[in-house]
Amino acid sequence: MFGYYLDLALRSLKRHRMLTGLMVLAIALGIGASMTMLTVLHVLSGDPIPGRSAQLYYPQLDPQDLKGMTSSKEPPDQVTLIDGQNLLRAKRADRQALMTGGSVPLMPEQSMLDPFYVEARYTSADFFPMFEAPFLYGTGWTAADDDAHARDVVIARSLNDKLFQGANSVGRSVRLAGVSWRIVGVLDKWQPNPHFYDLNTGSFAYAEQVFLPLQTMLELRLDRNGSSDCWGNSGGGAAGILPMDGCVWLQFWVELDTPAKAAAYKDFLLRYSQDQKTAGRFQRAPNVRLRNVMQWLDYNMVVPDDVRLQTGLAFGFLLVCLVNTVGLMLAKFMRRAGELGVRRALGASRRALFAQLLMEAGVVGLVGGVGGLLLAMFGLWLVRQRPSDYAALAHLDPAMLYATFVLSLCATLLAGLLPAWRACQIAPALQLKSN
């Protein structure tokens, strides 16, 4: 039966090339536009660290004075240096890392290279195992190195390629900010998207080239950038001046392997806040949050509003295309009233006719899906040509490829329902007589 209906559908579609073409085009355009935007949305709202995002948490405390810097009930998005150091030393989580970003000048030893700036992350030892940063050579530094203010550096593969032509550079040194640092590790290509552990750097397509111990950075007062929010009379953060105690400017991440540990850690944060309040450092009632990676990205609305708007618009467009297809299909099916009347008169049930017409709609959907796929690939190519920071990430993955066909098929079958039902209402006798 299936084969027969398919044959009938193909014959009928071939007979009205113009109408068929219009239907396929409308479906393809609608699918193409909406899949382009859906793919961008899908890529942007993806999990930056699959498999571990549920175990990584971002604790937030509220150290502000009673006036505060924000009127919202949420605690600040970052921690102060004092709280960060306290939580880091408390070691209450399976792993923990305190960090901030910056950029440092690099003076290459090779004379043919001019000095240049590299993006830096100042952090602590657990950073690498916690975020599963892949090492090409060597390893990260240890907690003991943190305490000793070691001048150790982990560099990214791209920088290793540039300075050492990809050779194993562990043990060699590099001059950063006028100081010599020992290379202890080289990271393989690693760029979590979005850049979840510090969203102040720009969320997408950002990767640091050097990783330096935070404690050493504090000692040397290296330049930092990113956001710092202050309250009271605090300020700072100008060239070489670190933000004062009344400023939040560091990110603190913890790894908690089980929900029970997460609950316990939240209790610890509450107790810590209470202790700080008793000691007079905090003025507000304990106000803490403990979000995991995906919750943190959600809370920060990492997906640009523009992308959401465009996706909505693309679906509006798909809807217009579908209504259009419904109309065209109706025109097509009704035009064949005579043929359908003959089939009815020869004994085909309404159900059989309905199936036959839906098969026709399905074929249009499939062909439209192929067209839509090509258009979506073209659309994504256009997106990649744009200078947006997320542009380079816009690629079609297998899941979206599959989704394209499902969406296209479902959409056309849905669009075919009404015309097919309408066409099945034809009274066979009337049609036979008028011919």
Place this chain on the structure above:
Amino acid sequence: MIMEIRPIFASMRKHMIPATLIVLEIALACAVLCNAVFMISQRVSDIHLPNAIDEQSLVTVTLRGTDDKLAGSDVPRNLAALRGIAGVQSAAVISTLPLSTNNWGWSFGTKPESTITDQSTTNVSLFFVGPGIDKTLGLRVVQGRFFNDDDYANSSLGSAPLPETHAVVLTKSLVEKMWPGQPALGKTMYTTGHYYTVVGVMADVLRPNIGGQNYSTAFFPLGAAGSKGVQAYYVMHCDPQDRDRIVREAELKLATINPGAVAKGQTYSEIRTKYFANMSSMAWMLVLVCVVMLAVTAFGIVGLTSFWVNQRRRQIGVRRAVGATRGHIMRYFQTENFLLSTAGVVFGMALAFGINAYLMQHYELNRMPWYYLPCGAIALWVIGQLSVFGPARRAAAVPPVVATRSA
């Protein structure tokens, strides 16, 4: 005309489904079109925000990695070298530029007790400017004066991130916000530990990051000696056609005389284009969607009307046979389309308004001005009439003899 409308309604009642589909399609298209065009216009007006500096004549080189303690001697030496480049009309240093995304914000109040966290304060972008910046940027001072040599010499950065000076020049928009309806010259703005007196008012200069208050910009004098090296932007004024050459030469020159530092040059136009890159790509995307959507709508109307004409060939033949002219037939289909479009447009306008209200609630979007709705309506009327023209002509070409053939 009235005579013609009644049979049209009668025929529409018999073809409810296709008529409803056309109305629905036009309504959806109208709603999406109005909102998309409104979004485009918002982006375009942002992209073209005026900025009272000579954008087309500016070139800048950022220099980072110099020794902050030597800024007092380095900056004048670097500026002298830049002024020596052929075509450079003037050069000066500044801590940031409009739309550079390098923002340094601070909140000020109009009363001495204002603190940084007070509700009644205004957030302002701070620009620390060196001597000659007014001429180099092409600033227009509309009231009072710009900084003099004493202002520059007496200002420095201490341990706080605010300059130790008492002179400030604000934009026109900012003084209107802080002291509405009052003369601003001589007024003082306060923050904890510091206060600044307005010595001049300049035409509106954009902030490093826009959004909300686009022109809350304050210029503070800062001499090179006390600058701690925060004035990393070297700005040059030149003829627009010399810009590309001067960028290269200036970058090379600063890199040569400051070994170990990093010099990066660009024209001001590049900074502006980069800042608005995302917005302009969104605008282009929306334009593309609108054009394609209108084309699809037009095809849909053509398809449905053609089908309709075909179905009614006999009726048309009869009408022709009893004396209707070709014009009458044409007008019949055109009127029919007009009525359907009108119904669609009415629903569409309501829908457009609803979508706009929803977007306003969930995204940072303004209310759509009322005139978008009639404009969208007219656009769809025109498209409807254009797409019905072909099928209507074919209908008019149906010969009266069709009526005599047995159906």
